[in-house]
Amino acid sequence: MPPLPILLIISCSAAWVVVQLSYNTLPQLLDPIKVAFDRSDEVVTRMYGYELFVFAIVALTAAGPLAVSRGF
Amino acid sequence: MLGAGGALVGAAGTAAAASSRNPERVYAVVQIVSQVVLAFVPALLARLALGLFGLDGGLYGLAVATALLMPLFIWLLPPRPSDGVSTTSAWKAILQAPNRGIAVVAMLALLVYETGQGGIWTYLAELGHHSGVDDQLYGDSMVVIQLVALSGSFLAIWIGDRFGSKWPIVLGIGTNVAAAVALNYGTNPTHFVILNVIWIGSYYFVVPYLLGLMARLDDLGRWAVAIDAMWWLGDAAGPPVAGMIVERSGFELLAAFPLCTGVIGITLFMRVLRRFGSNRKTLVT
Numbered sequence: 273m274p275p276l277p278i279l280l281i282i283s284c285s286a287a288w289v290v291v292q293l294s295y296n297t298l299p300q301l302l303d304p305i306k307v308a309f310d311r312s313d314e315v316v317t318r319m320y321g322y323e324l325f326v327f328a329i330v331a332l333t334a335a336g337p338l339a340v341s342r343g344f
Numbered sequence: 345m346l347g348a349g350g351a352l353v354g355a356a357g358t359a360a361a362a363s364s365r366n367p368e369r370v371y372a373v374v375q376i377v378s379q380v381v382l383a384f385v386p387a388l389l390a391r392l393a394l395g396l397f398g399l400d401g402g403l404y405g406l407a408v409a410t411a412l413l414m415p416l417f418i419w420l421l422p423p424r425p426s427d428g429v430s431t432t433s434a435w436k437a438i439l440q441a442p443n444r445g446i447a448v449v450a451m452l453a454l455l456v457y458e459t460g461q462g463g464i465w466t467y468l469a470e471l472g473h474h475s476g477v478d479d480q481l482y483g484d485s486m487v488v489i490q491l492v493a494l495s496g497s498f499l500a501i502w503i504g505d506r507f508g509s510k511w512p513i514v515l516g517i518g519t520n521v522a523a524a525v526a527l528n529y530g531t532n533p534t535h536f537v538i539l540n541v542i543w544i545g546s547y548y549f550v551v552p553y554l555l556g557l558m559a560r561l562d563d564l565g566r567w568a569v570a571i572d573a574m575w576w577l578g579d580a581a582g583p584p585v586a587g588m589i590v591e592r593s594g595f596e597l598l599a600a601f602p603l604c605t606g607v608i609g610i611t612l613f614m615r616v617l618r619r620f621g622s623n624r625k626t627l628v629t
Contacts, residue, residue, distance in 0.1 A: 277364055283419035284370070285377035287357030290410050291350045292382050295579075304399040324580035326347035331355045331573035 294323070351576070353417065355569045358555065360420045362565030368556035372500040375548060379497070383490040386483060443561040443620070450558065450567075450616045451574045457517065457609025458575055460602035461547070462582020464524045467590065467598065468540075471527050474595065475536035485533075489540045496549035509557045510617045514610060516550030521606030528599035557620065 305311070305319075357374075364370040389402060397404070441447070464471075472482045496516075503512060523543035530536045558567040589597055 277370070279419040280360060280364060281370060281373050281377065283416050284357040284361045284374040285381070286413040286416035287353045287420060288374055288378040289381050290413055291354040291357075292378060293385065293406050293409060294346045294350045296382055296385060301399065301402050304402065308399050321580050321583060323347040324576050327351040327354075328573045328575075328577035328580060330348045330351035331569065331576060 294327075351573070354572060356417070356420045358572045359565035359569045362555070362559035362568040363563060366504065367559035367568070368505055368552045369501055371552040371555045372497045375551060376494050376497045376501075379490060379494055379548070383487050387487055441562045441564070441566040443567070446616055446619050447558065447561050447567040447570065449612055449619075450554075450561075451571050453609050453612030453616060454554065454571055455574045455578045455581075456605050456612070458578025458605075459582045459585060460521075460524065460605030460609075462579040463586030463589075463598070463601050464527065464543075464582075465579075466583040466586050467595075468527075470595075471530065472533075472536050475530035475533055477533045477536050481533065485537055485540075489537060489544060492541050493544035493548055496545035496547065497552065500549050500552045505556070509553050509560075510621070512553045513550060513557070513613055513617065516546050516553065517606060517610050517613065520546040520550060521602055521610075524602035524606070525599045528595065557616075561620070 306315075361367060361370045361374060389405065469482055477485065500512070520543060523539050523546060527536070527539045527543060530539055554571065555568050558571045559565060561567045586598060586601060589601055
């Protein structure tokens with residue numbers, strides 16, 4: 273087994289933590305958001321769905337340049 | 345903005361890891377490191393940020409955590425420049441990637457499979473209540489469950505690519521789907537915890553293989569990033585579909601959702617793995 277590229281792993285882990293922060297913590301924040309902005313369950317869960325949808329579209333369209341440029 | 349920023353960072357990380365020598369192992373290690381950090385976030389958020397400072401504290405806390413982690417992204421800069429590949433158009437770059445036919449079917453497979461997973465994830469706390477797990481026990485047990493389930497990632501690191509991708513993916517998804525279905529029939533907290541460990545553990549086991557398979561389809565990481573995006577698309581579609589099922593038919597029929605998506609997903613993945621296997625043999629000969 274070749275040695276693992278430690279810096280790449282640290283960097284990727286930091287990136288994945290940032291990504292998951294929004295995904296994993298938003299359900300906990302939904303209820304306070306619902307109360308603070310006086311919105312229904314349906315509205316805030318739809319907002320959560322929109323966030324994931326934007327995430328997917330941006331990730332998909334960013335795939336080419338980000339992956340290919342290697343030095344962007 | 346949260347979704348867009350997260351997507352850019354996530355895509356950069358996934359693409360960078362795809363270019364490593366052994367992508368399955370790198371994805372598995374990255375998954376372990378990130379999940380160990382993240383396992384404590386819900387408890388910290390509830391006790392510190394939300395508890396002491398309210399919603400503003402929670403949101404500022406996320407912003408500060410992101411700002412502190414940003415300097416580490418510097419090592420995401422790829423190790424070598426591309427050789428004559430255009431970077432001006434995302435679609436052009438994607439269309440130049442090899443194994444397009446296989447990758448598109450794999451993305452469809454993941455989209456269907458992940459929709460079922462997202463649906464169960466949305467109602468996990470509710471399924472816990474049905475098994476007699478209260479809110480406090482749910483929050484605390486999830487920390488332990490997430491950490492124990494990381495054994496799935498360790499198993500993926502240990503096995504590596506010695507058995508190829510086919511059987512780890514098929515067995516991993518099969519176990520995962522069976523646990524997702526069984527979660528709907530749990531009758532006590534012990535069932536809930538054990539099934540959750542199997543469900544999340546098998547998921548952690550299979551993720552490095554799926555990303556590794558896509559990385560092998562294109563070592564520049566285009567398909568790995570694209571399938572990562574499909575992951576989120578499936579997660580986005582799962583909650584509304586599961587909500588519709590529960591609203592119209594109750595929790596009794598929710599078990600059928602991951603079962604259907606899992607069977608379709610495995611069938612499509614088998615097709616992908618067969619075509620990928622025959623392509624590799626052709627290249628070798």
